[in-house]
Amino acid sequence: MAATKDPRPCSIADALALVGEKYSLLVLREVCLGNGRFDQLVRNIGAPRDILAARLRRLVDAGILTKRVYSERPQRFEYRATPAGLELEPVLMTLKEWGDRHIRKGADLPMAVEHSCGSDLVPVVTCQACGGEVRHEDLKAHPQVPGWAVTGPTAA
């Protein structure tokens, strides 16, 4: 019997349980930028070393990063993103875009990302089927699990 006080089953919650802890997505940011060494991560993220070590273990266990040796004698390591990790980069880019617009409000942006087409990347989340931009008003949720109805989209 399922305990009646479990939270809603949800892939967003699942994803956040893996990568939603403090620093985890920043680790992925740095690794995607090519800064995969422990001391670089400590400096660039500002995380305590022990916490960072724990996050790295977790991300490697989850198959999001791999730890590879880049120097035997002295033994030195580097973390890299697996394909699953790289597929989180669009999430990071979308989050960056949101932060650029809503927190920094378009001024003094600390980082630009260039797309291979030559222009500055402005990520847009679209529907694979129709190509249209994904906007709240165009979405309707259908829970597949009994007992988890939604009351219907609303906005402020």
Added chain:
Amino acid sequence: MAATKDPRPCSIADALALVGEKYSLLVLREVCLGNGRFDQLVRNIGAPRDILAARLRRLVDAGILTKRVYSERPQRFEYRATPAGLELEPVLMTLKEWGDRHIRKGADLPMAVEHSCGSDLVPVVTCQACGGEVRHEDLKAHPQVPGWAVTGPTAA
């Protein structure tokens, strides 16, 4: 003088500082689904009531949610997403897609989202300029702040 041990200035970090705490994005999920009442949030998210109260205060202060009265006598409230909050929904959808693929591996998905075009939503992050899908290999980062070079994209 800037302390030389600050972490990398970054809109991703800024965004996560606002919405990256445990439960915050799940609050937004529920609010976007139309479940904006305190006890609904407690049940659907599984968060402790005191923590939820703190997160709600923070999200309202940040301009991501608003608190509105839906009943005077007895006074009762409901949280709703502001436009800035709604613009985070694409991030949630992208995260959901990642979780569907990499954690639930496509089986027994607990929620489907229908796009207004009629098909099940599969969110794809694209470049606004060229319309192409955003993939790691096509991105090049350009830090705008001295001292924050990157070593160049790499993968496992």
Added chain:
DNA sequence: ACCAGTGAGTAGGAAATTCAAACTCACAAT
């Protein structure tokens, strides 16, 4: 040989956060 430096962590203890359960307060319904 000796000393300083680097990379990748681990150890220890104080400080901050989270958690679960109980409690409050205002009102409504029976």
Added chain:
DNA sequence: ATTGTGAGTTTGAATTTCCTACTCACTGGT
């Protein structure tokens, strides 16, 4: 008069985080 509901707050224990220092293995300079 008692029970119930929504929206929190309070309390004290359990868990995490944070900071500083330390280790270990090696390299490079003098």
